[in-house]
Amino acid sequence: MWRGLWTLVARAARGPCRPCARQGSGAPAPGSGATIFALSSGQGRCGIAVIRTSGPASGHALRSLTAPRELPRARSASLRLLTDPRSGEPLDRALVLWFPGPHSFTGEDCAEFHVHGGPAVVSGVLQALGRVPGLRPAEAGEFTRRAFAHGKLSLTEVEGLADLIHAETEAQRRQALRQLDGELGQLCGGWAETLTKALAHVEAYIDFGEDDNLEEGILEQGVLAWGSRLGTPAFQPLEAPSLPPLFLSCTADSQVRELEVALDTHLRDARRGQRLRSGAHVVVTGPPNAGKSSLVNLLSRKPVSIVSPEPGTTRDVLETPVDLAGFPALLSDTAGLREGQGPVEQEGVRRARERLEQADLILAVLDASDLASPSSCNFLDTVVTPAVARSPNGNSQRLLLVLNKSDLLPPGGPDLSPELPPHLLLSCLTGEGLDGLLEALRKELAIVCGNPSTGPPLLTRARHQHHLQGCLDALGRYKQATDVALAAEALRVARGHLARLHGGGGTEEILDIIFRDFCVGK
Ligand SMILES: Nc1nc2c(ncn2[C@@H]2O[C@H](COP(=O)(O)OP(=O)(O)OP(=O)(O)O)[C@@H](O)[C@H]2O)c(=O)[nH]1
Ligand SMILES: [K+]
Ligand SMILES: [Mg+2]
Missing domain, CATH: 3.30.1360.120 (Probable tRNA modification gtpase trme; domain 1)
Structure with a gap:
């Protein structure tokens, strides 16, 4: 006898784990009797x-x-x-x-x-x-682990709590608070619900073969035409001759398509939440003596790097974590870019270029009083112009051009070439222009890290990205499936990824990793 679509929705929803429910892992926390x-x-x-x-x-x-x-x-x-x-x-x-x-x-x-x-x-x-x-x-994290085991917090909320405890900047705090409030979990819960419904439609098709009867309404809802997509004889065999020759849920297909778009959009800026959590890579670069180390010291408010009038002072990459206008950043000072010096400096230049490739944001520094020099022109041609040309839509590496030593410019203002890309004037010596630079950094980092106050909740960990990608891959297999059973299995795998993201079944190892981050007493 036909059970009806909603029975199937309910059955699909009863699967091994329900990401939308705040159930906790179901497993008792270790030693929870004590x-x-x-x-x-x-x-x-x-x-x-x-x-x-x-x-x-x-x-x-x-x-x-x-x-x-x-x-x-x-x-x-x-x-x-x-x-x-x-x-x-x-x-x-x-x-x-x-x-x-x-x-x-x-x-x-x-x-x-x-x-x-x-x-x-x-x-x-x-x-x-x-x-x-x-x-x-x-033990460390045991209170939170018990809260999770009793369904008081989901896994993503637990992660939000861990991040809140470790938050060092305003933006990190905002992002962690949103995750603790369950926003990422709710988003995943909504996606999981969509998958559950899609699965129900596909199972309706499977059951239809067994049940040889079907509710009228289902057909009217457009549960049709599986076969035209699948086109395989294996799916011809419906016993009831009064029914369409083949059917599969168009509804499921369109739901899966919508979900794919949503997941894809979310994954495309997947690194932003992680950058916000662990710091954006901001790399300071420029020709020798432009004042790169002076700028690093100014932004980090401590003497991280040696400053001297001698070109080629900085050799190694020097990294320092800083709070840049409310955003966490890992600021790297690098060797001045020039060719033909000794082997040690050349190794420094090689490391500088390598670091430059990993930058989320490039702070390009030039000496404003020395723009016509070969090293400045070379730097503009090889680093600044290509980066500016590449990133009009903000998708690739971003760059801020800083003209330092503005105090050395003649009083009548700078005599700057009109071809110079957009830039900011600064004097590390007097501090003039620093506020403008911080404001520009705030805007750039909001793009690089995402604004934690607005927009959809960001993915804060590689784990989140892994599961969303897994879900998306499974949806791809659903679309390719030439067998209804395989299509249903692909949807179950997709839903399993969302469930694990949220803390459902089989997450013991992840729990150990996450709770290790907590201190005793939390
Ligand atoms: N007048 C003036 N001098 C500056 C300013 N910023 C830096 N300097 C001087 O410029 C020289 C080079 O500064 P650094 O910060 O060492 O420059 P750098 O780009 O790190 O140099 P390398 O590591 O050798 O590539 C030093 O003598 C600084 O005191 C500025 O805003 N105005
Ligand atoms: K120097
Ligand atoms: Mg230096």
């Missing part, structure tokens, strides 16, 4: 330190340390005298909080002790908790 405790605030002397517990013995632990008092009201702070449960010795007067599960960060019973941050108080409370039966110290 109650764990840890210092959750930073190490060292501080005003207030937060110690927390998670697990079934949390309430008992709270009562043991605050005896003979009852548990405080849920989720509101209460002032309590903490005492060592064994000796009765007072440890601190502290704020305590009680979060009965499942309405807690981990989904389990949790307690928090906001104690004075002296090392003796903290170690006294930790030791007292260690003596409560059923409690043990937490």
Whole structure:
């Protein structure tokens, strides 16, 4: 008997993993029967330190340390005298909080002790908790892992949380917060739902052979013409003669096509989220003595590189992580580009060129008072002009041309050739023009890294890119499939990739890698 399309939708949705549901891995967190405790605030002397517990013995632990008092009201702070449960010795007067599960960060019973941050108080409370039966110290990331296991956070949200803890720039914080809010997960959930529906249509076709009857509505919805696409005799064999000779879901085909476009668009700027997470590669280049090292020192606000009037001072590539106008960047100082010097400098020039190829953004520096020199002209011809010509739409390497030493220009203003590409004037000596340069850098880096405040959520890890690519490849196989069973299998593989991106089945190794990033107490 025909079960109807929506039965199939429901069945397809019941597959091994449902990325759109916030289910967690389903697997219990390691040792989840135990109650764990840890210092959750930073190490060292501080005003207030937060110690927390998670697990079934949390309430008992709270009562043991605050005896003979009852548990405080849920989720509101209460002032309590903490005492060592064994000796009765007072440890601190502290704020305590009680979060009965499942309405807690981990989904389990949790307690928090906001104690004075002296090392003796903290170690006294930790030791007292260690003596409560059923409690043990937490491992790195164990609180978050339990939150994931109890479906409180999806895998992409866990990654967002890890990134938020490590965020060093404003843009990184914004991106991490969006991921923690589940935006990437929601996007994947929507895609997974589309795949589920497409799969249901394909399975409807498979089932149709078995069920020899079909709901009228399905045909009307355009569930037709599989066969014309497949064109193989293997798919001729429908038993009910009253039905179209061959059918496959046009609906599925069009859904898959739309999904392909969405995935492709997302993958095309896949590196942006990763750049934002780990820093864009900004390479400073130019002829010798243009002031490249001076600019690196100015932007990083520390003496990273040696500056001297001698051309050829910088030989090796010197890398320094900097916050450039709110964006994370890895700034590289390089050797001045010139030919025909000694072997050491030539090796430096080779490394400089190699680094230049890997740049997300090139900061090309010229001496504004020396633009007519052969080294400046050569640099303009070989590096600046080709890069500017190549990147009108912003897809390839981007370049900012900086004319340094503007303080050496005559008072009447620079006598610059009109053929010079767009540029910024700067003096590393006086700092004039720095604000303009930072603003230009902010705009460029927003293109290179993506604006974390607007647009669709970005892919922040190579893992995300891998699964989206896997999904796209499987959709390609779906389109090529000459067999309905293979087509359905391709859709299942595609959906499996989205599920793993989100944290469904078979992600134990990934979990280990991600949770390793967390500190104890988170
Ligand atoms: N007047 C003036 N001098 C500058 C400015 N910026 C750098 N200089 C000087 O220019 C010389 C070269 O500066 P560096 O920063 O070492 O130049 P570089 O491009 O790194 O040189 P190499 O590493 O040798 O290729 C030094 O004497 C700096 O003090 C500037 O804005 N104005
Ligand atoms: K120099
Ligand atoms: Mg230098």
